[in-house]
Amino acid sequence: MTDAERQAKVQELRERVDEVDLELIRALSERAQIVQDLARIKFEAGVPIFDPKREEEILRRVVEQNPGPIYDSSMREIFELILHRIRDLEIQRGEFQR
Template sequence: MDIDGIRKRIDLLDDVLLRIFNERARLALEIGHLKKGLNLPVFDPSREKRIFARMKDENPGPLDSDAIVRLFERVVDESRRLERIMSHADEEEN
């Protein structure tokens, strides 16, 4: 396969990742609303540790485990940030 063909495949994967990231964020917002109703904190360190450990265990490579954890730390951090933003927006509306 040539460079253009590989880049087209990467573009398709990027499109899939974009949809997946946004769907994950939507689900995180749902959890955020549930946590707020239950008066639970946004940050759940034990849950995050389980996510990272599971991703390391499931990682087939070629990215090493540290790279996978860094990527998922960003994804989880952005989800948590979004939860906080939406929680504050909800508070301002009330």
């Protein structure tokens, strides 16, 4: 592979990474919006918004569906962070406090 070919390939891969990053941003924003809608419904019904069993179910499913190359433990940590940050968003907004 020549230097020019290598540079072109590097650029192509970087552009693909950028596209995937944008997909992740959009997916996380959509997920947060769905969780907000769910929290609103639960709040109005007077049921607990946080469900530790559901969170554990999500984390278990993430590990089961992980095709790699990210290690299962790392993927679980990533999703734990996502779940916690979205929950923090709800707490910071204070919309669902009685």
